[in-house]
Amino acid sequence: MTGQRAGGPIEWLTVASPLPSGPLAVGVTELGVAAVQFLADTLPAGLPQARDERRTAAVCAAFEAYFAGRARRFELPLDWRLTDGPHRTVLQALHGTVPYGETVTYGQLARRSEAFPDLAESPGLAARAVGQMMGANPLPVLVPCHRVVAADGLGGFGSGRVGLDVKRWLLTLEGWLAPTLDWDGPS
Template sequence: MPSSLFDTPLGPIAVHWQGETLTGIDLEPLGLAGPDSSSLASLPGWIARQLEAYFTCSETRFDFPLALAGTPYQRRVWSALQAIPVGETRTYGDLAHELGSAARAVGQACRSNPCPIVVPCHRVVAKQGLGGFAGDTSGRRLEVKRWLLRHEGVAHV
């Protein structure tokens, strides 16, 4: 599966794809060289253009094909995440109620999301506060969540 580093305001992210389909985004890529013209040139242009557009204007809608490897339940949660509009949040409990599930199960599915940013798990927050992001409740990942929400105009972060 091809991978390229993509430079963002958050630092480099690794973008993975197969053919014309996005398969993953790593916010903290390990073991890959820094962004350079050769790695960026290999990234399909339409993926690069939409990611660049998002980091310029948060209202950008992603419309490229996704292949999200996960359980049927995880895919249901990820589909619900994609329905949350830019600039809005939902609580883990709200999504759990909508899906007939438990908040903890929603949190686990968010943690397993292979395409953060594009599948906006950052828009899911705790009833009281920000909650976690990618399995962390403090540190760099939570700062990434705060940045993404502020970028999208969410004021209470």
């Protein structure tokens, strides 16, 4: 392959979403979904658009089913190209071990991932590192960083206030948080 990454270029599509952040931008390749971006309207203009109608339809249908409460798992292949090393290890542990409706603390995920060999010496540092990794997750929702919470509460989520509202919305959808009076998700 000359100058081309395995799986080809990342192409983008916009996916409707009931999230407080609005529609999602989803980056796909021949290998699978490589990126999910909240606030789709903030992506730079001129990015390559997804042309494979079958792939685009599968991605849209999977998100629609999840947001409507009809699916508890995404059956979409993932392209992990935007992660590597301990970051990938932690995200893959999250993806493989924290199911719908459950949560894990930053420290628990640090231990579970086994990405921090010196964890016993500095568990707080490992938990903070996991928090930073969740903030840099290129596949939010699919690799459910919203399910990672602080030991003493909800914890953070990227994009400031909008991000925290997204985290609450997703955890309410999955039944971990009780719906509030203004809940606008599926019943």
